[in-house]
Amino acid sequence: MEKITEFKNIITDSYAYCRKYKEETGKKIVGYTCSYTPEEIIYAAGALPFRLFGTNEGIHLADANLQSYCCSLVRGILEEGLSGRLDFLDGAVFPHTCDSFQRLSDIWRINVAHKFHLDIVLPVKLNTASARQYMIDILEKFKKDLEHALSVKITDAMLSDTIKTYNQIRALMRKLYAIRAQRTEIISGRDFHSIIKAAMIMDRPLFLKTLGEVIAQIEKAPGGEIKSDAKRIVLAGSICSHPDIYDIIENAGGVVVWDDLCTGSRYFDGVLDEKASPLAAIAQRYLDRPICPAKHAGLTDRGENIVRIVRESKADGIVFLLLKFCDPHAFDYPYIKEMLDKENIPCMLLDMEEQLPAAGQLQTRFETFIQIL
Amino acid sequence: MKKQILEFLKTILIFSFGKFKKFTLRFKKTKTMKDMMIVYYSEAKSARLTGKKVAWITSGGPVEPLLAMGIIPVYPENYGAMIGASKMGGGLCEKAEAMGYSSDLCSYARADIACATINGGPLQGLPKPDMLVCCNNICGTVLKWYEVQARYFNVPLFILDTPICHTEYTPEIAKYVRSQFDEYFAFLESACKRKFNYDRLNEVLLRSFQTQVLWQEILDTTTNKPSPMTAFDAFFHMALIVTLRGTPEVIDYYTALLATMKERVTRGIGAVPNEKYRLLWDNIPIWHRMKWLSQKFASQSACLVADTYTSAWCGTLKYVSGDNPIDSLAEVYTRIYLNIGVDEMAKMIIAMIDKYDVDGLVLHSNRSCKPYSFGQLDIQRIVEQERGIPCLMIEADMADERSFSESQISTRIDAFMEIIKEREETSKK
Numbered sequence: 001m002e003k004i005t006e007f008k009n010i011i012t013d014s015y016a017y018c019r020k021y022k023e024e025t026g027k028k029i030v031g032y033t034c035s036y037t038p039e040e041i042i043y044a045a046g047a048l049p050f051r052l053f054g055t056n057e058g059i060h061l062a063d064a065n066l067q068s069y070c071c072s073l074v075r076g077i078l079e080e081g082l083s084g085r086l087d088f089l090d091g092a093v094f095p096h097t098c099d100s101f102q103r104l105s106d107i108w109r110i111n112v113a114h115k116f117h118l119d120i121v122l123p124v125k126l127n128t129a130s131a132r133q134y135m136i137d138i139l140e141k142f143k144k145d146l147e148h149a150l151s152v153k154i155t156d157a158m159l160s161d162t163i164k165t166y167n168q169i170r171a172l173m174r175k176l177y178a179i180r181a182q183r184t185e186i187i188s189g190r191d192f193h194s195i196i197k198a199a200m201i202m203d204r205p206l207f208l209k210t211l212g213e214v215i216a217q218i219e220k221a222p223g224g225e226i227k228s229d230a231k232r233i234v235l236a237g238s239i240c241s242h243p244d245i246y247d248i249i250e251n252a253g254g255v256v257v258w259d260d261l262c263t264g265s266r267y268f269d270g271v272l273d274e275k276a277s278p279l280a281a282i283a284q285r286y287l288d289r290p291i292c293p294a295k296h297a298g299l300t301d302r303g304e305n306i307v308r309i310v311r312e313s314k315a316d317g318i319v320f321l322l323l324k325f326c327d328p329h330a331f332d333y334p335y336i337k338e339m340l341d342k343e344n345i346p347c348m349l350l351d352m353e354e355q356l357p358a359a360g361q362l363q364t365r366f367e368t369f370i371q372i373l
Numbered sequence: 374m375k376k377q378i379l380e381f382l383k384t385i386l387i388f389s390f391g392k393f394k395k396f397t398l399r400f401k402k403t404k405t406m407k408d409m410m411i412v413y414y415s416e417a418k419s420a421r422l423t424g425k426k427v428a429w430i431t432s433g434g435p436v437e438p439l440l441a442m443g444i445i446p447v448y449p450e451n452y453g454a455m456i457g458a459s460k461m462g463g464g465l466c467e468k469a470e471a472m473g474y475s476s477d478l479c480s481y482a483r484a485d486i487a488c489a490t491i492n493g494g495p496l497q498g499l500p501k502p503d504m505l506v507c508c509n510n511i512c513g514t515v516l517k518w519y520e521v522q523a524r525y526f527n528v529p530l531f532i533l534d535t536p537i538c539h540t541e542y543t544p545e546i547a548k549y550v551r552s553q554f555d556e557y558f559a560f561l562e563s564a565c566k567r568k569f570n571y572d573r574l575n576e577v578l579l580r581s582f583q584t585q586v587l588w589q590e591i592l593d594t595t596t597n598k599p600s601p602m603t604a605f606d607a608f609f610h611m612a613l614i615v616t617l618r619g620t621p622e623v624i625d626y627y628t629a630l631l632a633t634m635k636e637r638v639t640r641g642i643g644a645v646p647n648e649k650y651r652l653l654w655d656n657i658p659i660w661h662r663m664k665w666l667s668q669k670f671a672s673q674s675a676c677l678v679a680d681t682y683t684s685a686w687c688g689t690l691k692y693v694s695g696d697n698p699i700d701s702l703a704e705v706y707t708r709i710y711l712n713i714g715v716d717e718m719a720k721m722i723i724a725m726i727d728k729y730d731v732d733g734l735v736l737h738s739n740r741s742c743k744p745y746s747f748g749q750l751d752i753q754r755i756v757e758q759e760r761g762i763p764c765l766m767i768e769a770d771m772a773d774e775r776s777f778s779e780s781q782i783s784t785r786i787d788a789f790m791e792i793i794k795e796r797e798e799t800s801k802k
């Protein structure tokens with residue numbers, strides 16, 4: 001499927017893609033850190049929202065600003081910022097979620113010079129009326145800040161157009177997820193991961209067009225049904241930018257059928273109300289969407305959602321990825337594990353450091369887990 | 374059944390002990406810290422008997438509305454400090470780890486989560502909460518920690534969400550936090566099933582602000598040379614401003630403490646014999662090594678004259694406006710030290726360096742506390758650039774004593790003091 005190669009090429013060297021994109025279109029590029037970024041507003045402002053994934057290799061510059069007990073996502077993003085490799089960015093946006101991201105924003109502001117630096121200090125509660133109002137207020141503020149930073153005027157019409165594009169992208173992504181949950185063989189885990197990542201990087205209308213073509217091809221192509229003996233796995237936990245995991249799970253006899261990752265289904269969950277006022281629609285989606293543990297929407301919402309995902313995707317077990325030093329996820333793990341135990345859903349915890357354990361070792365661990373399913 | 378009766382008798386005992394203490398104490402000039410804490414904890418522990426409600430609250434949270442409603446506030450973080458000081462942190466953290474909590478989480482949280490499930494820890498554990506009040510102005514950890522406890526105790530949780538002021542306190546934040554105070558009052562009304570007492574709140578607030586002024590005055594006596602107290606003393610005396618600000622007893626206590634300090638100043642008595650060097654401390658104390666550290670620095674004629682931690686409980690007084698104290702609450706509780714940007718923190722540290730005339734900065738890089746520690750490397754660099762004083766960063770954990778390396782840290786402190794001494798000597802020449 002040559003169309004998928006397009007995505008793969010882009011994510012293999014996303015920085016080169018951005019530089020070229022900038023040259024060809026003259027558009028601005030805005031870096032962002034987390035799936036709580038209202039990308040729609042950035043895109044409506046005529047800029048390309050570019051998700052920062054950091055690096056998993058050779059973090060050393062960041063040591064001058066961040067202690068070793070900080071998660072590798074934050075350290076890796078800072079490393080890229082300090083290295084100058086992100087010099088194509090016009091600015092960066094930091095939505096508030098966890099303590100580590102909070103301080104990353106400060107350290108970035110002090111040490112990494114781009115044309116602008118914007119904080120979006122989101123509410124931590126997503127389940128009260130005043131928090132909803134505050135969310136709308138700060139989206140309004142963000143819009144103004146961005147207009148100022150990019151010297152543009154963002155009209156409601158521009159926002160509405162973007163919202164339509166994003167709704168289409170998300171609908172197609174959900175479609176792709178649904179197809180793959182049935183016909184996993186049709187597209188490898190690694191390729192699947194490339195598509196998800198490309199969605200957060202590529203020119204969005206172009207992404208939408210290409211994804212449409214990929215899905216059309218897949219729908220025409222026969223077969224690929226999940227092997228009858230393959231075990232169905234749900235991935236949950238901290239952000240995952242390790243494409244290898246999908247492959248290793250597949251080699252071990254499993255197949256990832258769904259996830260609860262912010263670099264996965266949570267990115268695509270939720271529809272923006274095209275009839276509501278644009279900012280209210282964006283705010284509402286954050287309130288309705290399954291939450292990240294850095295936010296609050298009740299005491300057991302997240303656990304219940306994970307159980308629901310497992311049931312709906314008819315999964316046999318769940319792999320919980322925990323990035324070392326990631327507080328929000330580490331606090332949630334014990335209660336979610338307890339809930340899964342009660343539901344008799346087998347669960348495997350994978351502690352991840354900067355780099356994954358050696359592939360062979362990891363495969364053995366997955367095999368052991370998959371055998372008990 | 375028998376166990377319940379025993380439990381009941383024990384509570385009565387503790388309770389009457391508290392009352393008795395309170396009674397006898399009236400004859401003393403001022404109560405000692407220990408006496409006050411005993412009375413406080415025994416009252417809290419006998420709340421079931423006296424029909425009072427207990428709320429667990431975060432250290433940076435607004436306690437005044439609780440006092441106005443006659444609810445007893447209990448501070449797991451203060452308790453965490455006690456756990457740390459009594460070197461019980463390691464054991465309790467281990468228990469939490471066995472429950473599935475990562476060893477990289479805040480040790481106050483780990484210790485408290487473990488402690489709740491056993492009748493252990495100092496004072497045989499904290500009294501059970503009727504409600505939880507979590508203010509995230511200090512960190513995101515408290516949110517997760519209080520969620521855990523709300524599930525465990527199955528009691529209502531109120532979250533006061535105070536968005537961080539990276540570079541500014543915006544009108545959006547002001548409006549949001551102000552409206553949450555009304556939600557907070559309503560939450561307390563429904564928890565106590567009676568109307569919120571606004572008059573009492575105003576009284577308590579006035580006392581609370583008065584206490585904060587007193588506390589700042591006490592801390593400021595250390596601008597004198599020699600300094601009449603050290604940061605280690607402040608770490609000890611701070612327990613009351615954290616837990617009981619807004620009560621009349623605390624005003625008495627701090628008034629007496631201030632008088633003592635002033636007298637020491639007049640008589641030229643220093644906390645450290647032959648004070649030669651003055652240092653500033655950043656971050657939460659290393660509770661399990663207080664004595665050791667204080668002796669270590671004193672033996673080098675160095676006095677820790679100030680710190681960024683204890684001053685956090687009076688740092689936002691500037692935002693109090695007289696006419697309507699309730700309206701100041703949003704700003705007072707949102708703009709505290711930890712809820713601002715790293716660059717602003719650096720500015721405040723530089724102001725403290727000047728105010729207390731210090732020769733060096735000691736930064737505790739605290740594995741437990743990410744919002745307090747991430748950014749310290751930048752603060753260190755900024756301080757070195759702007760004031761040129763030596764800085765020392767030591768990595769430790771405030772309440773988990775397990776990985777503390779005394780010999781290594783001792784060597785580093787010696788080396789740091791050497792640099793300070795050399796600087797002093799060259800500047801004399």
Ligand code: SF4
Pocket residue numbers: 033034035036097098238239262263292293294
């Ligand atoms: S895990 Fe949560 S805070 Fe971290 S990047 Fe994802 S959505 Fe953002």
Ligand code: SF4
Pocket residue numbers: 071072073074097098099100101238239294323325326327328329
């Ligand atoms: S939520 Fe976890 S993984 Fe994400 S930035 Fe925060 S600490 Fe790191």
Ligand code: SF4
Pocket residue numbers: 450479480481482511512513514515657741742743744745
């Ligand atoms: S993370 Fe820091 S501020 Fe939060 S509870 Fe722990 S020590 Fe206190």
